[in-house]
Amino acid sequence: MNWFEQWFDSQYYHILYKNRDSKEAAFFIDNILNIITVKKNQTFLDLACGTGRHAVYLNKKGFRVKGIDLSKQSLIQAKKYENETLRFELQDMRRFSFKEKYDVVLNLFTSFGYFENNDDNQQVFQNVEKALKKNGYFIIDFLNVHKVANNLQVNEKKIVENIEFNIKRTHDTKFIYKHISIIDAENSYSFTEKVRMIQKKEFIIYSKNSRMKLLHTFGDYALNKYNSESSNRLIMIFQKI
Ligand SMILES: C[S@@+](CC[C@H](N)C(=O)[O-])C[C@H]1O[C@@H](n2cnc3c(N)ncnc32)[C@H](O)[C@@H]1O
Structure with a gap:
């Protein structure tokens, strides 16, 4: 099993x-x-929707939304909000395909770059392109690898519900790692989150290979301008050509 199949589905991820x-x-x-x-009534696909916080809000605003994720535990929570115009499904972003086409595809809160094989990242873009209507948007919200790598908060300790989480962050030339050690009463566990250090120029290559063009780049959720040294996020809006 891949780390992202185990960690995001574990009770400890949901507690933390x-x-x-x-x-x-x-x-x-x-x-x-x-x-x-x-x-209103246009369609959104939230790729790696987690428990559905963006999908649920979009649906409240009048859009038709589908959320997909690989974590059964997250989907159990998301499905509590389902209705005729809000659906959630277990799908892998590397392989998903639908007959329906969407106006907007979202990939939010660093839900990208988990895969060992870089071809899988390109594959996700190809899948998104197929899922989009012409002129549809793909919005990706990723970490700003320059800032994260230069300002790694190395060690962090958190106690949640009497469980101790010790988090250690490192990086090498390819990935940023979050090593999470957990002490729960007598038991201890460990997980490692791993996100590829993908820069804006690499995202642009994925998009060009998938018939999409970059329209906007922002550096935070208020949509301020992206600055590779100081921005917390790398938020890009692509459009299918
Ligand atoms: C950091 S969480 C973000 C969740 C959500 N977008 C949010 O903002 O709360 C990343 C999500 O990606 C999902 N995920 C990881 N690999 C996936 C894959 N191959 N296909 C679909 N979802 C995946 C995880 O299960 C997890 O819910």
Whole structure:
């Protein structure tokens, strides 16, 4: 099993990140909706939707939304919000395909770059291109690898629900790693999150190979300008040609 299949589905991931922010998700989505041209009833696909915080908010705003994710545990939570115009499904972003085409595909909160094989990253872009209608948007919200690598907060300790999480961050030339050691009563566990250090220029190559063009680049959820040294995020809006 790959690390991302185990870690995101484990109870400890859900405990550690139980306060993941739905206000932040709403703020970001509202800002995005001021930039792209979409009408009520148009369709969104949230790729790696997690528990559905962006998908649920978009649906409340009147859009038809499908969320896909590889984590059964996340989908159990997301499915509580399902209705006729909001659906969640277990799918792998490296292989998904639908008959339906979407107006907007989202990939948010560093849900990219997990794979050992770089071809899988390109494959995700190809899949997105197939899933989009002509002129549809692909919005990707990734970490800014320059800032993260230069400002690694190396060690962090958190206690959540009496469980101790010791987090150690490192990087090499290819990946940023988050080593998570867990002590839960008598038991201890460890997981390692691993995200490829993908720069803006590499995303542009994936997009060009997949008939998409870059429209906008932003550096945070308020959609301020991207600066490779100081921005927290790398947020890109692509459009299918
Ligand atoms: C950092 S979380 C972000 C979740 C959500 N977008 C959010 O903002 O809360 C990354 C998500 O990617 C999902 N994921 C990882 N690999 C995947 C894959 N190959 N296909 C689909 N989802 C995947 C994980 O299960 C996890 O829910």
